[in-house]
Every structure is written in C-alpha cells, then in structure tokens.
Amino acid sequence: MTFAVYTLLLPLLTIFTSFTSPPTALAASDTSETLSWKDTNLSLPTGSPLTCFDGLQPGKLLAASKGSNDLPAGTYSYDWLSGQRTQLNQNPFSLCNESNGRLYANAKGTEGAAQFTSLTPDGQTILYTPDEISNDSSDLVYAIASKKLFASTNGGFDWQERGQALGPGILVVSASQKDARSVYALVKTKFSATEDTYALFFSPNAAQTWEKRYQANYSNTTSLVIQAGLGQAAPVDALLLYVTLKSTGTYQTTTLLSSDGGRNFVQLEQNNLNYQKPSPDNRKFFFTGQSFLRISNRYSRVLAIDRSTDWGKTWQPLPVPSGLVNDPLSLKDEFGRPVTLLQVDWAPANLFMEFTDGTGDIYYSGDGGMTWQTLVKNMPDLKISPYAPLTLIGIKTRKLYSLEIGQTGKALLANVPPDRSDGSLFFPETGHNLGGSFRAYWQAHGGLAQFGFPRTEPFREINAADGKLYTVQYFERNRFEYHPENKGTPYEVQLGLLGNQLTAKQRDAGTPAFVPTENRNYPGGQFFAQTGHNLSAGFKSYWEANGGLAIYGYPISEEFDEVNPEDGKTYTVQYFERNRFEYHPENKGTSYEVLLGLLGNKLLKDKGWLE
Incomplete structure (x- = not known):
C-alpha cells in the first residue's frame, strides 16, 4: 500500500474530540533470555539500499544497489537461512510488491518500467510505472498517465483505461489493502483563477464504475494525503486523510479517519509546525482487528498509546512498556528519543515497539496493545516478514540478523x-x-x-x-x-x-x-x-x-x-x-x-x- 498525495483540504463533516488521562507504564515480563538474534553472515551494500522481502521465495530479502565500491548496480537476493547472496540482474528495483513478488524498476526517459521477479529476473518492459499496487496477493496495479487512469490485472503487462467518466482531472488513486478492487480517486473537476472544485470517488470493482463520495470548492493552497485501508483486516471503507494547510509560514496538519468510505470523518489529531511542512506518518495509526490505535507524542518525554472501539469518537489509554518511558536524565535534548510502533499486517493484533535509534529492547504485544512483554535486544532497522511463520530481520551497520517468532499466529483467529x-x-x-x-x-x-x-x-x-x-x-x-x-x-x-x-x-x-x-x-x-x-x-x-x-x-x-x-x-x-x-x-x-x-x-x- 502506498500513500497518495495531492493538494486539497476536505472540510470536516463530523468532528469528535476527546481527552484521555496520562497513560500507565506497564512493567513487561522479560522473555529476552529465550530469544536471540541469529547472525546471517550477510551484509547489505553501502548507501542505504531499498530492501523488501521476496514475495515468491521464503527466507530471502531483496536489496536494490545503485552501485557502490562493494557491489555493482542491480537487484540482489539475500538468503538468510544459507547465508548466500545472489545477484539477480543489473537493474535495481524501485518498487516492490511483497504480496506477490513483483518488482518494478523505472525505465529511464519513459513512463514505463521494467517488471521482474526473483524467479524471472530478466523480466520485460511494461508501458506504465504503477502508481498504486495491490497488497491482497492479486496482480492489480493502477497508473495515471497523461491525466488518464489505467488498470492492469496482470501486474502491468496489459492495461485498460478506466475512469473515463471522471474526466481529465484525475490526480491520485489509492487502493484498499484488504481488496485492491476497492479504490479511491481524487479528481479536480473544475479549474478557475479563484476557486477549484475537487471530488473524492470510490470504485468497488477495479475502477470500472465510480460513486462520488464528496465534493468541495477551495481557494487556498492546501494538501492531502490519502491512505486507503488500514491493514489487511480493516474494512475497505476505512480511510485516513492527512490534511495540511499553510498559513503565514505555519503548516497545520489535521488527521482524519473515515469508517464509511469518505462520506464522514472523525478528527484524530491536529499538529502545528512552524516553517516546515510535516510529513504524514503511517506508523502512528493502526487497526488491530477489533480496535483502532494511535501512538502520540512520539518525540516528547510523554509517550501515549490510545485505543478506540468506535472508530475514533472516544479513546481509552493503554499501558506503555516501562522501558520506553523516556528518562529525563538520559535525554540528549528536550524532545527525547523517538519511538516506533510496527504492526504485522497479516496478523494485525501483533505489535512491536522500540526506540527508533536501535537502543534498548523490542517490546511485543499479541493482543493489540493491551499487554506488552520484553522480546529481544533492539536493532536500528527492523523488518517484519509478510508471511507466516513470522520472522524479524534486523539490520545493524549493514549486517543482517534474523529472529524466528512463533506465537504470533494466535492473533489470526x-x-x-x-x-x-x-x-x-x-x-x-x-x-x-x-x-x-x-x-x-x-x-x-x-x-x-x-x-x-x-x-x-x-x-x-x-x-x-x-x-x-x-x-x-x-x-x-x-x-x-x-x-x-x-x-x-x-x-x-x-x-x-x-x-x-x-x-x-x-x-x-x-x-x-x-x-x-x-x-x-x-x-x-x-x-x-x-x-x-x-x-x-x-x-x-x-x-x-x-x-x-x-x-x-x-x-x-x-x-x-x-x-x-x-x-x-x-x-x-x-x-x-x-x-x-x-x-x-x-x-x-x-x-x-x-x-x-x-x-x-x-x-x-x-x-x-x-x-
């Protein structure tokens, strides 16, 4: 799932706000003695390469090298079970679909791309670079070219123009993680010197037919980020909107949640930043299957995790792992160390929390954040396998480490x-x-x-x-x-x-x-x-x-x-x-x-x- 971005401000149709008491710190039970990282004896190329799990062959991580002193440009496969590295081709991928193994590399000077997999590394050239890929194991992809919307049901080999009824103003599309046939489109329907008209459309059938969900006129410079779907267990009607408005050097971003496909919204939070444009962070909001979570104040001394069972109308505080409560004596600045919350998409009640800088421990919850336990020592860069049984890959100073975790499957039921x-x-x-x-x-x-x-x-x-x-x-x-x-x-x-x-x-x-x-x-x-x-x-x-x-x-x-x-x-x-x-x-x-x-x-x- 990708974020779709364009300039727009949607007015809030229904706004709910609530305040919660400070969170309690939960003393985690320590299981770090039973789990430990395994050194794979593999190292990534220099230059922070793009990485992803191979969606066709288990036990392998793919890395895109743009060329360095240690490795020439290309896509590489890292088998963490055997400790073997294999160069697949000389074409570093720029887009990866972990649900079906398809990889895309931008074609220089054209709208097209090279499409390949680890099993067919030579691949072939396709007409358009996808703007939106599926996360439901299907081969659906979408592309916008020359202000037209195209869809492909086979990963990009064949394209059909869709959305002709929307007109030439199609700006972005965003597909649900649950079902890629369910797709949203943001369209500019009217252009004028003083005011533009924008509309939000929804299609349940891979952009073949459309329903208008909202329309509004705007006269000021604004921006919108769309996140359709909140994981593989969320309904297709779940939609996050990050709305940013600039006023006299100040950027204000409002985060909105819809549970009815963009017809109505609940305000989740509002942030103000002076003289810098905020970047919406998809790691702050999570759907766990039965409730909606938000993690807030990640850059301050007070970390909060809140839970909503009514789609953001009311919130209840959840416990925070005690090891992630910032100690003022250890802080290097007034903001503290940022904290990251990671989710297992295919078993969404499974959560991991850690300091982003890789210090301390990793904390695990198998019940949607209700309880936490110490899992293992932290790593600066963590990756979660998109398949069962669950594997964590840790990256530290370019070296790869693996960790098998078995208990996460309970959340699937x-x-x-x-x-x-x-x-x-x-x-x-x-x-x-x-x-x-x-x-x-x-x-x-x-x-x-x-x-x-x-x-x-x-x-x-x-x-x-x-x-x-x-x-x-x-x-x-x-x-x-x-x-x-x-x-x-x-x-x-x-x-x-x-x-x-x-x-x-x-x-x-x-x-x-x-x-x-x-x-x-x-x-x-x-x-x-x-x-x-x-x-x-x-x-x-x-x-x-x-x-x-x-x-x-x-x-x-x-x-x-x-x-x-x-x-x-x-x-x-x-x-x-x-x-x-x-x-x-x-x-x-x-x-x-x-x-x-x-x-x-x-x-x-x-x-x-x-x-």
Missing part, C-alpha cells in the same frame, strides 16, 4: 469486522470474511457442509508440503490455497493436504492402518494403487458424491477406529490426502451418516493458534 468488499460474505459465528476466489470455490464445492466456517482471514504462509509461499485461508475442515500459476483454471484454488500433514508421524512410524496394502476386493470397492489403499461401502459413496479425488485426494489409510479429539468418542474413520471421513451410526439413513473431520481446527491446535 481473532474476530474482525465485516470487510464490506464487493461480493464478500461475513460469518459472525467465527468473526471472519470470505471473498474473491476463495468464496467462489467454497460455494461451488459444498460450502459449509464440506469446509465449515472460515477461521482466519486470508494471509500468506509457507506451505509445509513444498516449502513455497501461498495465500491461504483456514476453515474448520480444511485450508484453501491460492495458486496464481493456475489462474483461470479449475486449479486456481486448491485444498491443503491436511490429511497428509496431520498423519505424517503415523505414516512414518508404520501405524498398521496407514501401511500400504493389497487390493482386498471389497464388494463395490475400489483399490488405489497410487497410495496402496482401499475405499468401499458408505465412505466410497460419500467420496464419489461430494467431489472425489479433486476434493479429498486419494485414501492414505484403511478404515480403523479412532477417538475424535473434539468429543472424546470413538468412530470408524478413514484418512484421505485432504481430509478424514467419520462414520456416525447414530445418523444412519440421513445425510449426516458420514461426517468430515475438523482437520482445519486440528492443524490450528497443533500449531498452538487455537485453544
């Missing part, structure tokens, strides 16, 4: 609000959304009966089966995986091999039911030589009637009796590559005679994410 994106479903039973390709697959292949309710939002994860990165979403009975390499085919969404994953120990140990056997010639049965197992009777009928091989995979066991951990009862079961069948004699003669195992829940429990 926390309830979130309806995302309100086009075509999305919300399930209050588990507090999660289902949309896009995953919704289409869920509805087409059995829905609730086959897969259960969603237990998480979509996020990126390293697949245990092949070590690759996929966008996934967990359900009670399975895990959906998005395979972009199969886009447009029936295999674009695939089910996780949860049966294989959860029975690996039994199969490795030679548990009798999982040992391949011969064809037992059951009446009406079928033998699968691929795995050496039989399928017959009611399980075979259910398998054939509800999707067969594509949904469940091959059988990987014979029938046997097993205790169900959900209710403690013993059932006749059979495992398949993607699920477990259970025979329920109490339901004989009904559609519930065979039930599917809650393997999604089981895997989440094995990970320690679900109690």
Whole structure:
C-alpha cells in the first residue's frame, strides 16, 4: 500500500474530540533470555539500499544497489537461512510488491518500467510505472498517465483505461489493502483563477464504475494525503486523510479517519509546525482487528498509546512498556528519543515497539496493545516478514540478523469486522470474511457442509508440503490455497493436504492402518494403487458424491477406529490426502451418516493458534 498525495483540504463533516488521562507504564515480563538474534553472515551494500522481502521465495530479502565500491548496480537476493547472496540482474528495483513478488524498476526517459521477479529476473518492459499496487496477493496495479487512469490485472503487462467518466482531472488513486478492487480517486473537476472544485470517488470493482463520495470548492493552497485501508483486516471503507494547510509560514496538519468510505470523518489529531511542512506518518495509526490505535507524542518525554472501539469518537489509554518511558536524565535534548510502533499486517493484533535509534529492547504485544512483554535486544532497522511463520530481520551497520517468532499466529483467529468488499460474505459465528476466489470455490464445492466456517482471514504462509509461499485461508475442515500459476483454471484454488500433514508421524512410524496394502476386493470397492489403499461401502459413496479425488485426494489409510479429539468418542474413520471421513451410526439413513473431520481446527491446535 502506498500513500497518495495531492493538494486539497476536505472540510470536516463530523468532528469528535476527546481527552484521555496520562497513560500507565506497564512493567513487561522479560522473555529476552529465550530469544536471540541469529547472525546471517550477510551484509547489505553501502548507501542505504531499498530492501523488501521476496514475495515468491521464503527466507530471502531483496536489496536494490545503485552501485557502490562493494557491489555493482542491480537487484540482489539475500538468503538468510544459507547465508548466500545472489545477484539477480543489473537493474535495481524501485518498487516492490511483497504480496506477490513483483518488482518494478523505472525505465529511464519513459513512463514505463521494467517488471521482474526473483524467479524471472530478466523480466520485460511494461508501458506504465504503477502508481498504486495491490497488497491482497492479486496482480492489480493502477497508473495515471497523461491525466488518464489505467488498470492492469496482470501486474502491468496489459492495461485498460478506466475512469473515463471522471474526466481529465484525475490526480491520485489509492487502493484498499484488504481488496485492491476497492479504490479511491481524487479528481479536480473544475479549474478557475479563484476557486477549484475537487471530488473524492470510490470504485468497488477495479475502477470500472465510480460513486462520488464528496465534493468541495477551495481557494487556498492546501494538501492531502490519502491512505486507503488500514491493514489487511480493516474494512475497505476505512480511510485516513492527512490534511495540511499553510498559513503565514505555519503548516497545520489535521488527521482524519473515515469508517464509511469518505462520506464522514472523525478528527484524530491536529499538529502545528512552524516553517516546515510535516510529513504524514503511517506508523502512528493502526487497526488491530477489533480496535483502532494511535501512538502520540512520539518525540516528547510523554509517550501515549490510545485505543478506540468506535472508530475514533472516544479513546481509552493503554499501558506503555516501562522501558520506553523516556528518562529525563538520559535525554540528549528536550524532545527525547523517538519511538516506533510496527504492526504485522497479516496478523494485525501483533505489535512491536522500540526506540527508533536501535537502543534498548523490542517490546511485543499479541493482543493489540493491551499487554506488552520484553522480546529481544533492539536493532536500528527492523523488518517484519509478510508471511507466516513470522520472522524479524534486523539490520545493524549493514549486517543482517534474523529472529524466528512463533506465537504470533494466535492473533489470526481473532474476530474482525465485516470487510464490506464487493461480493464478500461475513460469518459472525467465527468473526471472519470470505471473498474473491476463495468464496467462489467454497460455494461451488459444498460450502459449509464440506469446509465449515472460515477461521482466519486470508494471509500468506509457507506451505509445509513444498516449502513455497501461498495465500491461504483456514476453515474448520480444511485450508484453501491460492495458486496464481493456475489462474483461470479449475486449479486456481486448491485444498491443503491436511490429511497428509496431520498423519505424517503415523505414516512414518508404520501405524498398521496407514501401511500400504493389497487390493482386498471389497464388494463395490475400489483399490488405489497410487497410495496402496482401499475405499468401499458408505465412505466410497460419500467420496464419489461430494467431489472425489479433486476434493479429498486419494485414501492414505484403511478404515480403523479412532477417538475424535473434539468429543472424546470413538468412530470408524478413514484418512484421505485432504481430509478424514467419520462414520456416525447414530445418523444412519440421513445425510449426516458420514461426517468430515475438523482437520482445519486440528492443524490450528497443533500449531498452538487455537485453544
């Protein structure tokens, strides 16, 4: 997600202000003894290169070198697991999409760019440099060229002009992090010597159709920064506006929050700076899934963290880690040391706080700032992996350090609000959304009966089966995986091999039911030589009637009796590559005679994410 900037002042439609008492300092529990940084034996090139995580290959950080004494210009891959550095090409990237691995390098003398990935480093030239990229693992990008808006659904290889109805005054676009199809446009609709007219538009379908959300006239020099979306758990209607007005050498910036897509706004804060233009800081405001956080007075001796559960109308103070309360005796100047708050976008209740200069400790909260614990010694530059399991990368004097953190996945199961994106479903039973390709697959292949309710939002994860990165979403009975390499085919969404994953120990140990056997010639049965197992009777009928091989995979066991951990009862079961069948004699003669195992829940429990 990028910031979109242009000159404009939106009047406040609805203003709420509140005052909170001074925050309390929380004494953090010390866990620094159990975690420590690992030296990767890798060093970045000189000159503060642009870095990002490789969105296609886990365990790798990419760096763009503009050319230095130690490294020629180009894009480099740093494998922090093996300690290897590899030059991908001679073209340093200038824009990185960590959600899908696409990299862009400006093409000299043109509006175009070179587009490539770590797997296709040669890449190819595209017509426009994107002004806005997706953060939802899709390939949607937007560009403004010659006062026209263009959209591409394949990362920039093909472009379609969009927004013709908005006229020639399109200034900026900003897409939601939750769903890149949801995009905002700022348009100058009328030009005059004394007064200009500006309008804010919203599109739910990748700029194909538009709805005007606001319009106003202005006669003074002002500026606006738009941040659409507040992380991957925030509704698409969430919008931050940073409004700056200059008056007699003084800049005043007002930060506004909208929860209804730009129709109404709540004032979050107002700052005045003399003779310097303030830069809006996206690290000051966070949506944690259930509440909105702001961190204030980051450059003074009093640090405050406030929480709002009504989208900025009222605020309550949260505790501050005691180690981040500035000691006046240690300060070098009246402002103190700045503090940074970092968020895990894909698990937004996970927060990290540290002194920006790299001194002291890093503090961690897994519950949206309600409690804090000391995590590990600080680093001057911290980076958070955009996928699970979570890795922190620390950079100190150009050297790379890594830190694996396992407990952050619990936050993925926390309830979130309806995302309100086009075509999305919300399930209050588990507090999660289902949309896009995953919704289409869920509805087409059995829905609730086959897969259960969603237990998480979509996020990126390293697949245990092949070590690759996929966008996934967990359900009670399975895990959906998005395979972009199969886009447009029936295999674009695939089910996780949860049966294989959860029975690996039994199969490795030679548990009798999982040992391949011969064809037992059951009446009406079928033998699968691929795995050496039989399928017959009611399980075979259910398998054939509800999707067969594509949904469940091959059988990987014979029938046997097993205790169900959900209710403690013993059932006749059979495992398949993607699920477990259970025979329920109490339901004989009904559609519930065979039930599917809650393997999604089981895997989440094995990970320690679900109690």
